[in-house]
Amino acid sequence: MSTVPQKAALEAGLAPDKTLTIVLFGPPGSGKGTQAEHLCKQFQLPHIATGDLFRENLKNQTELGKLAKTYMDRGELVPDDVTVRMVRERLSRGDADRGFIMDGFPRTVAQAQALDELMKELGRQIDVVLSIVVSDEEIVNRLSGRIICRECQTPFHKIYNPFKQCPFNKCSGEHLYQRDDDKPETVRARLNTFHTQTAPLMDYYRQAGLLVEIDGEGKVEEVTRRMMDAIQQVLKI
Ligand code: AMP
Numbered sequence: 064m065s066t067v068p069q070k071a072a073l074e075a076g077l078a079p080d081k082t083l084t085i086v087l088f089g090p091p092g093s094g095k096g097t098q099a100e101h102l103c104k105q106f107q108l109p110h111i112a113t114g115d116l117f118r119e120n121l122k123n124q125t126e127l128g129k130l131a132k133t134y135m136d137r138g139e140l141v142p143d144d145v146t147v148r149m150v151r152e153r154l155s156r157g158d159a160d161r162g163f164i165m166d167g168f169p170r171t172v173a174q175a176q177a178l179d180e181l182m183k184e185l186g187r188q189i190d191v192v193l194s195i196v197v198s199d200e201e202i203v204n205r206l207s208g209r210i211i212c213r214e215c216q217t218p219f220h221k222i223y224n225p226f227k228q229c230p231f232n233k234c235s236g237e238h239l240y241q242r243d244d245d246k247p248e249t250v251r252a253r254l255n256t257f258h259t260q261t262a263p264l265m266d267y268y269r270q271a272g273l274l275v276e277i278d279g280e281g282k283v284e285e286v287t288r289r290m291m292d293a294i295q296q297v298l299k300i
Contacts (some may be wrong), residue, residue, distance in 0.1 A: 075256040077106040082188060083162040085294070086169070086178075088264065088274075089195035090250065090257040091250070093279045094220055094286060098195065100230075101287050109158050115216050116149055122213075135244050138252025140170055140260060147177040151212040154181060162190075170261045175268070188269040191297045192268040193290055195279035199254055206245045213238040261287075 077083055077107040084167055085105055087095040096112060103110040119133060120128030127149065134141045153159075182188055197205075208221040214234060219226045226236040244253065268274040275293045279286055 086192040088166045088192050090202055091253045092202040093195040093197040095166045098163045102164050109162050109163045113168040128158050138249045143173045192273045196274045196276050197279040206250045210239045218286050
C-alpha cells in the first residue's frame, strides 16, 4: 500500500518508511527524462525509462535491442507484450520497493492495464500520473537540437541547454550524440504515434482519478516547481 509522506519529508526527500510511485506522461521531448532525474534525486527513487532500457539493450546488441530498433527507427511503438515483459523484469530487481518514477511507460491502454496488474501483484498502487503538456511546435524545436550522453542518458540541447558539466562528474561531454529517432521525419512519426496511441491513455487515468496536467513549457526549474506543487496537492499535504 502506498503511504502519504509529510510535507517536510517531501521537501527534504522521502522518509525511509514511505513509498511514492509516479508515472510521467507526455509526448516525446516534453521533458519527462529531465524531470524524472530531478524527482529521482529528490526522493531517492529509481528512474525506470522504457526508452533507456531499449537503448541499453541496443548498446549491448541483445535480441531485444535489435528488435526494438526496428520500431524505434520508424517512430513506432515496440509491441506491448515485449515491452511489458521488459518492465516486469525491471520491477523485479528489488530496487523499486519504495516506489519509482516511471518514464515512457505505459504508452498504450493495454500497457496501462498490464501495469495495473503488475502493481496489484506487488501490492502497490500508482500515487499520481503527471501529464506534461507541451505543444507540437515546441516539441519539434526541442528534439531537433537535443543531444544525449550515451553513458548516463542526461539530455542537453545545442542551444537551450548546452553541455557545461557532467552531472555525475564522469566525462567532459565526449559521449554526447543525437539520437537517430530525433531526426525531423522520425520526430513527426513519434508525435503521430503519441497522438493516436498514447494520448487516449489520458482518459484512462483521468477516470481513475490519477491524472494531473502540468504545463511543461517554460524553464526546467519552473516545471519542476509545478510538479512538486502537484505532488504535494495530490498527496494532500
Ligand atoms: P523514448 O526514449 O521514451 O522517447 O522512447 C524511444 C522509443 O522507444 C519510442 O519511440 C518507442 O519506439 C520505444 N518505446 C519506449 N517506451 C515504449 C513503450 N512503453 N511502448 C512501446 N515502445 C516504447
